[in-house]
Amino acid sequence: MAEPGHRFQQGDQISDVTLVVEDRELHLHRAVLMIHSPSFQKMLKGNPLQMRVQLFGKKYSTMVALLEQIYPGTAIDLFKDETLGELLQLAHEYDVQQVFHNCSLYITKRMDSKTIPFSTDHILFYLTIVDPFSRLQSLRQELVDRASRLSLSELQKSKRYSTVPLTAVKDILQKRLERIEADPHITEYLRKKSPK
Numbered sequence: 001m002a003e004p005g006h007r008f009q010q011g012d013q014i015s016d017v018t019l020v021v022e023d024r025e026l027h028l029h030r031a032v033l034m035i036h037s038p039s040f041q042k043m044l045k046g047n048p049l050q051m052r053v054q055l056f057g058k059k060y061s062t063m064v065a066l067l068e069q070i071y072p073g074t075a076i077d078l079f080k081d082e083t084l085g086e087l088l089q090l091a092h093e094y095d096v097q098q099v100f101h102n103c104s105l106y107i108t109k110r111m112d113s114k115t116i117p118f119s120t121d122h123i124l125f126y127l128t129i130v131d132p133f134s135r136l137q138s139l140r141q142e143l144v145d146r147a148s149r150l151s152l153s154e155l156q157k158s159k160r161y162s163t164v165p166l167t168a169v170k171d172i173l174q175k176r177l178e179r180i181e182a183d184p185h186i187t188e189y190l191r192k193k194s195p196k
Helices: 030-036 038-045 060-070 081-093 097-112 120-130 134-148 152-157 166-181 184-193
Strands: 017-021 024-028 052-055
Touching: 017 060, 024 030, 024 060, 030 038, 030 060, 060 081, 060 097, 081 097, 081 120, 097 120, 097 134, 120 134, 120 152, 134 166, 152 166, 166 184
Parallel strands: 017 052
Antiparallel strands: 017 024
């Protein structure tokens, strides 16, 4: 199996820009970058003769993962849970909508998988990852809904529980409470027990 980013290590006949990340070159196509990222468009359009762009403070592996998402291929299968948060952060910084779309498909595929169990840890892990990104709010809502169907003790037993943002915990508990209050038996019980 080729090293990640192998296809970007050598230029081809139409490569017209080189990004340098951690002193490693990525031979790319200006048009592809500009189509998928307003940030790259601004960077490259401002200096059309610039053939080499140094990107400081970026990880090579994360930049390769971002590029794999915008270049043609099987991008959804290239996601890795270990780097998902970094990749989404970079996609947010460079405004690459395609990564958010692919990420949503990837997590939805994981949730709906019949062969790989989707545990409480998975729900809370992905919820923590997607929570900060407004572009993933419908996915966030689905994860909140799934988490709200679990008991509080199940949630608290998860090694991921302490990493879930407080706003997400609040939304989980609120959704759970709404579900409980929608139960007519519980509503009747509470009405009888309330002070008159």
